[in-house]
Amino acid sequence: MQDWLFKRGRRERVIDWLSLDSKIDSTIAESWERFRDVWNAGTSFFSRFKITGWKRLLNEAASEGLSLGAGGFVVMYALAIPAFHEFNEGKFLTGQFAVKFLDQNGNEIGKRGILHNDAVPLDEIPDAMVKAALATEDRRFFEHWGIDVYGTFRALATNLQANEVVQGGSSITQQVAKNLFLSSERSFQRKIKEAFLALLLESRFSKRDILKFYFDRAYMGGGAFGVEAAAQFYFGKSVRQINLAEAALLAGLFKAPTKYAPHVNLPASRARTNEVLNNLVEAGFYTAGQVHWARVHPAKTIETRNPNSPDWFLDWAFEEVQRIAAGRGAYVLTARTTVDLNMQKATDEALTQALRNYRGNRIGSGAIVLMETDGAVRAITGGPDYGESQFNRATHARRQPGSSFKIYVYAAALENGYTPTTSVRDASRSCGRWHPQNYGGSHGGGGRMPLWNALAKSLNTVAAELSFAVGRDKVIEMTQRVGITGIRKTCSMALGDYGISPLEHGGGLATFANGGKLAKPYAILDLVSSKGDLVYSRDRDEPEAPQVVERKVAEGLNWMMNKVVTEGTGQRAQLDFTNVAGKTGTSTGPKDAWFVGFTGKYVGVVWLGNDDNRPMSGGTTGGVFASPVWHSFMSVVHTDMNIPTIPGLQPHPVQVSEQQRIAAIHPEGAAAGPETQRTSSSLMSDQARDALRKTAAALRKAGGIAEPPPSTTPNSTGSTPGSPPPPPPNKRADGTVPADHRRATLGVAQPPLDGTPARAVP
Missing domain, CATH: 1.10.3810.10 (Biosynthetic peptidoglycan transglycosylase-like)
Structure with a gap:
């Protein structure tokens, strides 16, 4: 059988390599010739557009301009993106509500809304x-x-x-x-x-x-x-x-x-x-x-200005009204608020004086928030001058809290097995290329100390190590529970590297001040429509504050924060008539100086810095500069000794002494309890009480009513009723009584808010 693969006794080639080589060569040669023809044709065509001299120079300039323009467009677009993010259509719709604001006693304090928006058309x-x-x-x-x-x-x-x-x-x-x-x-x-x-x-x-x-x-x-x-x-x-x-x-x-x-x-x-x-x-x-x-004939003005208008507070309260009233169908409203004008004046004056004193330290701005421990905001000072800038730094500026953030780190540690006396080491592991170091530049000496002492000294190494040991996710979860949002997981988060507003910081702090119940800051007590209908009532419409932190954790942290004030970096914030718990904070630069602290009654937050984020003078810290500001207004806003005991602490010795003094003068009042004592000693002065007795006697005499038998029980001044009251001690020539003496004599101490006896943490 003849195989087709063979011919004349030889194997016939399956591939003809010579023919394939010839075809490849010819194809390449033809392609090259075709390319040369196209190239020559193109060159001949474009040679018609060849320019020289000034025309070429102009063309080159135009080409370069187009390139630079394209690059500039990209750069400008990148710069425009942040501006586009600021654009918000809702900013044009603030005329929807018209709100009249009252203080908690029903006195009008200001208005916001359509009164100063589009009441008059442009044509008029x-x-x-x-x-x-x-x-x-x-x-x-x-x-x-x-x-x-x-x-x-x-x-x-x-x-x-x-x-x-x-x-x-x-x-x-x-x-x-x-x-x-x-x-x-x-x-x-x-x-x-x-x-x-x-x-x-x-x-x-x-x-x-x-x-x-x-x-x-x-x-x-x-x-x-x-x-x-x-x-x-x-x-x-x-x-x-x-x-x-x-x-x-x-x-x-x-x-x-x-x-x-x-x-x-x-x-x-x-x-x-x-x-x-x-x-x-x-x-x-x-x-x-x-x-x-x-x-x-210059313009003549009328005297209608209210120099005590709490504008910072009203701006934030107006935002709260819009949030609360949204969807309720009422737009002309009267809002009763939590503000206290005397406290507002105290915070305004404290910040103004501080910025004047600290001018040489390159501190140009600041903010103060004052609230009660349940979150009721009493005063907001959002900057140095409302007329110059209405930007509310207290509610809208998010600044690095520095070491004041450590309270949330230590709270998470207390929840996870640590106690105030747990021994910790002044050292910390590294996180990537970041190595925590203490104020002054040291990376920790490695010595051991109780946990409370590390917080009092504000050691960065211990705080960083606690965040690693407990888990940074648990620290973030703690901040979220107490109402602080936006904290990110970073290596240095324990040192307060992410922004918090003073108002938000105050709410988080108030949670611990009241024993662990959520203290979300609020400004509105109730809203009434123009028809007189109750649109909103906080007592009616808001649920009871939940317990978001265990009371024993709050007590332990409060005890440690009291050590910060008595033995640590916040000693300039001490008050001589009641206990204080708090924490200082300073961000890198330094660009921010903080003191956040509370008594048994009020929570105060102070931030100092610059709006453009410029560093302050070297050596500026929260303990040296912010703490005295806190002390200055807290000394004023406590007008009597009716101050609850901070959870986790024993009553202050001055408060105990005053309670014993009142009990000795009014043994029946002591038996009746704190409420009776508070009514008799705080709400009415001896002079006012004596004047009322005289008025009652005159009315009886005019009406022919017999006088009641005289009482031999001495009153709070030690005299019998009807006798002229003795002048108050330490009285000035102008008839006023020094604030320190007034604080020490107006009231009595009160037990903790929940009625449980206060106890010290070991």
């Missing part, structure tokens, strides 16, 4: 008001596209020439963007956001809409937002009725309402008004003769 705002604002703030408003480049360079040149900031470069649109979405911190990042938001506003709204936003949202001093509320506040009439002089005064307030408010500084206000009138002439809106009458 006088021409003088519109022109005065444009001439002073942004003459090219209807010409630019959100950013007045020419005006910015003009202001820069003017400021350089004067060697100080005398003229602003922000357009009206940029100011609207700042008022709606941003804080007033002076930083490059804020200016970038402001510029992009201005462009976004110009693309979304008309010039008339933006001008209306400006007239409605600008702060005009005295707690008034917008020109309508300002006209009512300063002149007692609608903005529709103001004249040129009054319009010029209002326009002068846009720059610095506190500085130029007529109630604050009348000469400065008059000078600023004349400057606005000059601007009207320079801009060509009025002639010199037309503004002359306004110069010789």
